[in-house]
Amino acid sequence: MRIRFWGTRGSLAKPGPATVRYGGNTSCVEVTARDGTLIVLDCGTGAHELGQHLTASREPPICGHLLITHTHWDHIQGFPFFTPLFVPGNEWDVYAPQGVGQRLEDTLAGQMEYSYFPVSLRQLGATIRYHELVEGAFDVGEVRVTARYMNHPGLAMGYRLEAGGVALVYATDHEPHSPHQPDAPGPAAGQSLPVHRQDQEHIEFLAGADLVIHDAQYELREYPTKRTWGHSPAELAVDWALAGGVKRLALFHHDPLRSDEGVDRLLETCRRRAAASGRPLEVLAAAEGQVIELARPAVSAVHDAPAEGAAVPSRLGAAPAAATVLIVDDDPDIVRLLTLALKPEGFGLLSAADGDAALAIARAERRDLLLLEWNMPGKDGLQVCRALRAEVDPGLREVPVVLLTGQSQAEHTAAGFAAGVTDYVTKPFKPSHVVARVHAWLLRGRQREARRGAGR
Ligand SMILES: [Zn+2]
Ligand SMILES: [Zn+2]
Helix, strand or coil: CEEEEEECECCCCCCCHHHCCCCCCECEEEEECCCCCEEEECCCCHHHHHHHHHHHHCCCCCCEEEECCCCCHHHHCCHHHCHHHHCCCCEEEEEEECCCCCCHHHHHHHCCCCCCCCCCHHHCCCEEEEEEECCEEEEECCEEEEEEECCCCCCCEEEEEEECCEEEEEECCCCCCCCCCCCCCCCCCCCCCCCCHHHHHHHHHHCCCCEEEEECCECCCCHHHCCCCCCCEHHHHHHHHHHCCCCEEEEECECCCCCHHHHHHHHHHHHHHHHHCCCCCEEEECCCCCEEECCCCCCCCCCCCCCCCCCCCEECCCCCCCCEEEEECCCHHHHHHHHHHHHHHCCEEEEECCHHHHHHHHHHCCCCEEEEECCCCCCCHHHHHHHHHCCCCHHHHCCCEEEEECCCCHHHHHHHHHCCCCEEEECCCCHHHHHHHHHHHHHHHHHHHHHHHHHC
16 A cells, blocks of 8 residues: 655645645545555545646546545545546446435535636536445455544544555544543553543554554644644544554644744654654654555455445435534523534534423423533533443433533543433534534434344
């Protein structure tokens, strides 16, 4: 598997004398598998140069797969400038997480409307097929792709690509679920894993990879003022890579304010952190133009049958049916804030101001997910969650519960998960973050139901 970086910058293209070495273009990574399968990870401004290169260096038709993590500008701005899409005869499959409400094609067409861009999506000459993804695995050529939601204000996917016995993980636009800030160096062997279950699952997603390309926009000391912006401190990317036994880590999605010297310093900090752990982890900072070959010639390709719950990419997947969210909080301001954030997404909304009312509504009405405050008079959020998990009706017992709380200590998080909460969100949160979580858990719940239906 051959990897080439065409854009490594996060948030905003930043060309100039301060970014010459690591590059100023936004996210775009070319991956070529041994069988020739071409995969492009994200379509930021780096895609312009990649498109030129492909057109100049390959015989037509030029066909490939474009895996978009999410539709924030820095991941799609190169799309209207990616020349292979303009040439009749070329065929491209475009994948991105399924949203609720707007189709991928419409979102991409939005930035090509007449006010923004002179060529419309329909005028692209290539055959383009759109696939909207949920979590799971599917095959592209010889490459097994596994998709997993990242933690970002906007539903974003990370991708794990496996072929020929090697694994690459592309995990950008992600921040820790847990608010705890470890100041110690990377975890030594045997040190306990993070208490937030989603952070553990993130480590499992990275585990054993030959290369992880990871969001590393911030330094740990900058991070407290950047929490909820959806990006990782580089030092935590190191800790997760160490915990997952990753071989190589490429710091990625460089902050537009970080100069080449700044990236050098951050890289040095990360290398020291990795070395202090005593484990073999090579850390590099992704640079535009850099090429990395992953090969394991001695090991034959492991290519299993499709994983259970495989996300078969749908062509223009239908928007999921409306779901109902029950908001439980004694603070009317929070209820109002969440209502304003969720209403435009087309969700049905119910609310309750205390635990007993919440349980009564949950038992009587359709509710596909609960947003549940921990601290309330009467029954608190944990008691409500324990009561739900003890119900006979599987629809209640397994309903996703996202706990909202100001309690950020590790023991509180652990207590939340012990009570059966599905996810744990610490205040202050961004409404867009909560909306992304709601989408992720509803889509996960729907997949679980579909699997259960298929098993009957
Ligand atoms: Zn980004
Ligand atoms: Zn983003």
